[in-house]
Amino acid sequence: MSKGITAWVLGWLLVLAFGITAVHAADLTYTQPLQNVTQSLTGQGITSDTYFVKEDYWDVQQAKLIFHYQVSQLADQRTSDITVVLNGVKFASFRPKNAAGLQTETIQIPLRLLAGSNHLQFMGQVLTTAAGTAQRVQTPANWLTVYPESNVNFVYALKPPEPAIRSFYAHFSGMDTISNGLSGIAVPQGPRNAELTAATYALAGYSRVMTNEQDQVPIAPFGTADLAKRVYQVVIARADRLPASLRGSISQTELAKGAVIRTVYRGGTYYLVLTARTDALLIKAARFAANQELMTQTRAAEKTITAATPTYSSSLQDNNGHYQLTAAGTQLTGAGRQSAAYFVRLPMDQTNAAGSQVRLTFRYAQNLDFARSLVTVYINDTPIGSQHLRRTAANQATLALNIPAKLAVGDAITVRVAFDLALAGSGSQDNDQTPWAYVAPQSELFVRTKPVTDQLFSNYPSLFLKNNRFNPAPDNDPQ
Numbered sequence: 001m002s003k004g005i006t007a008w009v010l011g012w013l014l015v016l017a018f019g020i021t022a023v024h025a026a027d028l029t030y031t032q033p034l035q036n037v038t039q040s041l042t043g044q045g046i047t048s049d050t051y052f053v054k055e056d057y058w059d060v061q062q063a064k065l066i067f068h069y070q071v072s073q074l075a076d077q078r079t080s081d082i083t084v085v086l087n088g089v090k091f092a093s094f095r096p097k098n099a100a101g102l103q104t105e106t107i108q109i110p111l112r113l114l115a116g117s118n119h120l121q122f123m124g125q126v127l128t129t130a131a132g133t134a135q136r137v138q139t140p141a142n143w144l145t146v147y148p149e150s151n152v153n154f155v156y157a158l159k160p161p162e163p164a165i166r167s168f169y170a171h172f173s174g175m176d177t178i179s180n181g182l183s184g185i186a187v188p189q190g191p192r193n194a195e196l197t198a199a200t201y202a203l204a205g206y207s208r209v210m211t212n213e214q215d216q217v218p219i220a221p222f223g224t225a226d227l228a229k230r231v232y233q234v235v236i237a238r239a240d241r242l243p244a245s246l247r248g249s250i251s252q253t254e255l256a257k258g259a260v261i262r263t264v265y266r267g268g269t270y271y272l273v274l275t276a277r278t279d280a281l282l283i284k285a286a287r288f289a290a291n292q293e294l295m296t297q298t299r300a301a302e303k304t305i306t307a308a309t310p311t312y313s314s315s316l317q318d319n320n321g322h323y324q325l326t327a328a329g330t331q332l333t334g335a336g337r338q339s340a341a342y343f344v345r346l347p348m349d350q351t352n353a354a355g356s357q358v359r360l361t362f363r364y365a366q367n368l369d370f371a372r373s374l375v376t377v378y379i380n381d382t383p384i385g386s387q388h389l390r391r392t393a394a395n396q397a398t399l400a401l402n403i404p405a406k407l408a409v410g411d412a413i414t415v416r417v418a419f420d421l422a423l424a425g426s427g428s429q430d431n432d433q434t435p436w437a438y439v440a441p442q443s444e445l446f447v448r449t450k451p452v453t454d455q456l457f458s459n460y461p462s463l464f465l466k467n468n469r470f471n472p473a474p475d476n477d478p479q
Contacts, residue, residue, distance in 0.1 A: 030176045031153045034120065035343060035414065039381055040145045045334065048122040048144070049341030049416065052152045054114050055174045057167070059157040063109040067122070068147040070103060071096045074128040082124035082144070086113045096126075102147065109152070119343070122146065161232075161263070161270055163301035168263050168272050170296070172232040173206050178217065184230035186222040188241045194279030198286035199236045202274070205290020234289065236274045238282060246273055258306035259285035261298075280307070287311040323445045325415060330439040332419060338437065339418035344445050355448035356403040358384070358415055361440040365421070366394045368435055372422035375437075377401050380414050389419075403447075415445055 035051040054060065065084065077098035084092040084107060092107045128141045161167040172183050185203055187195050199219045206217060220226035222243050227233060235246060239255055249264045250273060259276035274289055276282040288294055288303070288311045305311075325342040332338040358377050368389060376386040377399070385401040421435035 028156050028158055028176070029153065030156070030179070031151050032175070033148060034150045034152070040143060042140055042143045043337045045125050045336055045338075046123070046142075046144050047339055048146050049339070049414070050120050050122075050146075050150075051343040051414075052118050052120060053175070054116060054118065054154070055170070055176065056116060057159045057161070057170055057174065058154065058176075059159055060111055060114060060154055061157065062155040063111060063114060064153045065105075065107040065109055065120075066149075066151050066153060067105040067107060068102060068149040069096070069105070069122075070101065070145045070147070071126055072128060072141050072143050073100045074130075074141050076127045076129040079127045080125060082122055085121040085123060086110075087115055087119055089113055090123075093124075096144075117343075120152075161265070163263050163265070165261060165263055165272065165298040165300065165303060166296045168232070168270060169292075169298075171270065172234065172272070177232055182230050183217045183232045184227045184234075185217060185219045186227055186233050186235045187219060188237045188243075189221045191221070192238070192241075192279075194282055195236055195238065195241070198274065198283045199234075201283065201286040202234055202236060202289045205287075205292065231268060232270050234272045234274065236282070236286060238279070239275045239277050242273070242275055246271060249273065250275055254302065254304055258304045258309070260302060260304060261285055261289060262302040276305070281305065284309065284311060321447050323447065324441065325417075325443040325445060326439055326441055329441050331436065332421075332438070333436045335421055335423050335435050337418060337420055339416055340439055341414055341416040342445075344413045344415065344447075356405075357446045358399075358401045358403065359444050359446060360397075360399040360401075360417065361442040362397050362399070362417075362438060363440065364389055364394055364397070364419065364437040365435050366391060367423070369422040369424045372420070374420050375399065376418045376420070378414075378416040378418065379403055379407060381416070382407060413445065413447075417443075 032052050039048050041048055054063075067084075069082075071080065075096060075098055077095055081093055081095050082105075083090050086109060091110055091113060094105055094107075097103055122144075124144075126142045126144050128139065161171045171177055177183050183206075185199050187199050191199070196219075203217060203219060218226050218230075222235060222237075235243070237243075239247075239250065242250065246264055250260055250262060254260050255275070255277055259274070259281040262273050264271040264273055272289070274282065274285045276285055284307065285305045288305050288309065291311055294311065323344045325344075326340075330340045332340060358379070360375070360377070362375070364373075368391075370389055370391050373389040374386050375389060377384055384403060384407075385399075387399050389397070417439055419437040421437060423435055
């Protein structure tokens with residue numbers, strides 16, 4: 001009983017101190033398109049891979065998959081089927097209607113299967129009918145098209161941010177927050193050059209992790225109409241120019257040690273205050289706030305930034321251009337076309353340049369018909385190359401394929417590796433597990449990037465930029 005009362009009292013103290021309210025009723029909705037564009041799949045056995053994400057601060061009450069697709073008009077309704085797999089777990093199957101045109105299937109997603117990043121697969125068989133009987137011979141008539149209108153619809157309650165800086169960061173940069181126009185960056189009226197530079201640095205960092213390509217986060221003077229309805233605000237100002245309502249929240253003792261980053265929650269608005277007594281430290285604090293890795297690791301409500309505080313990204317965040325495709329390896333079994341897809345997200349201000357490659361390490365069975373077996377690699381459903389499988393390389397094969405520099409990939413890349421595993425002889429059993437292929441963890445996507453200025457600067461005040469570059473005060477951090 002005493003422990004329960006103590007927890008209740010502590011909870012109300014948090015409410016009073018930080019303005020945190022209870023979780024709202026589950027009346028919020030967010031519809032997220034699936035990551036892949038239109039896919040047309042051909043073959044008796046089909047597999048389609050796509051991805052979607054769930055914000056950690058959502059208390060999801062319901063998730064529905066709205067699947068828009070079309071199948072061959074010749075599909076046999078009695079034998080054709082599609083199974084839905086989420087994060088490796090099969091949870092729904094259905095038979096497509098034997099009809100022409102666009103079809104829609106609404107499927108409830110078990111909440112226990114949801115993770116932060118979710119891998120969704122559509123697997124099954126599309127069998128055609130000839131002379132009243134289902135044909136199990138693979139032909140071009142066995143096809144399924146998945147349309148980009150397919151989406152996942154969430155119904156959820158919003159968990160309000162905790163005092164921790166990393167909690168504010170998650171909410172501020174969340175896809176629903178951005179889409180609903182609830183995030184903004186505030187500077188003083190008549191901002192000085194250092195304050196604008198710091199604000200631009202902070203915005204650059206947030207833009208690198210935003211998933212909403214068409215939405216923007218504005219920079220505007222504190223208290224203006226542009227920020228009136230934006231309940232998540234990063235406030236950037238010299239200590240002597242902070243709004244009066246926030247000035248008392250920052251300890252002068254901490255300011256004497258360096259720049260201060262602090263969450264201040266009041267009146268239904270959530271602020272992250274970045275302030276310092278000097279221009280150099282203010283910009284330093286903004287560079288820290290621009291770093292996803294550092295912000296997501298900061299559990300405290302206040303962080304002091306000194307000239308010695310590292311603010312640059314580690315190799316854990318930028319990967320030096322190397323992105324592992326699979327951590328545990330991928331096993332594929334069965335005759336015919338078998339494929340696996342891997343999703344890689346790039347910073348929104350970067351795209352691939354000349355020299356980017358897909359580097360595969362893989363193995364496969366030795367009982368294949370090597371005259372007809374091959375591996376093909378696709379980038380966002382565009383094939384970039386194929387290679388015949390060879391018996392001599394079955395135990396340790398490698399393949400490096402260049403990504404065309406003119407291939408537009410945006411901030412999200414789907415790498416699909418498809419194996420055509422042909423068996424010797426006239427055919428094989430439908431459930432034959434003998435042919436197999438394995439994509440090893442050494443496989444990677446190497447991306448040599450270049451800036452995408454039309455995305456990077458679309459929501460920056462152009463008067464504050466020169467030759468598409470910032471002009472900040474000197475910083476000792478490596479670039």
